Amino acid sequence: MPAATGGSHAISAFATLVVGSMVSKYLWSYAPPLGEVSLAAIRVVRSVTGAAIPVSEQFAGTLLVMLSLSFVWGVVYHLGRHG
Structure with missing residues (x-):
């Protein structure tokens, strides 16, 4: 069973990386405030750690999209597995 759950998590991680990289440029075009928030968050994490x-901008947008997709994946996986 660990191979099945690990495989699905690995595929989702790779998919979020690819989709996050592709969608990040649209984040700045259609939702600049979200991009600015992600830049500010990166600056805070960088200064604290x-x-x-x-x-x-590219990295901040990618990170925001990846975190959002990973959160959605986690919720869907949990509900499908335990709900």
């Missing part, structure tokens, strides 16, 4: 996270 000291991590060498790139602060760019």
Whole structure:
């Protein structure tokens, strides 16, 4: 059973990476305030942790889309598995 659940999580992680990279440019075109919020969040994380996270519009948009898709995937997976 771990291979089946691990495989679905691996596929979803890869899919969110690809989709996040492709959709991030549209984030800045259609929802600039969300892009600005994601940039601000990256700056805060970078200043608090000291991590060498790139602060760019492309990365911020990708990260926001990836986190959103991962959250939705987690909710759908949990409801499908336990609901």
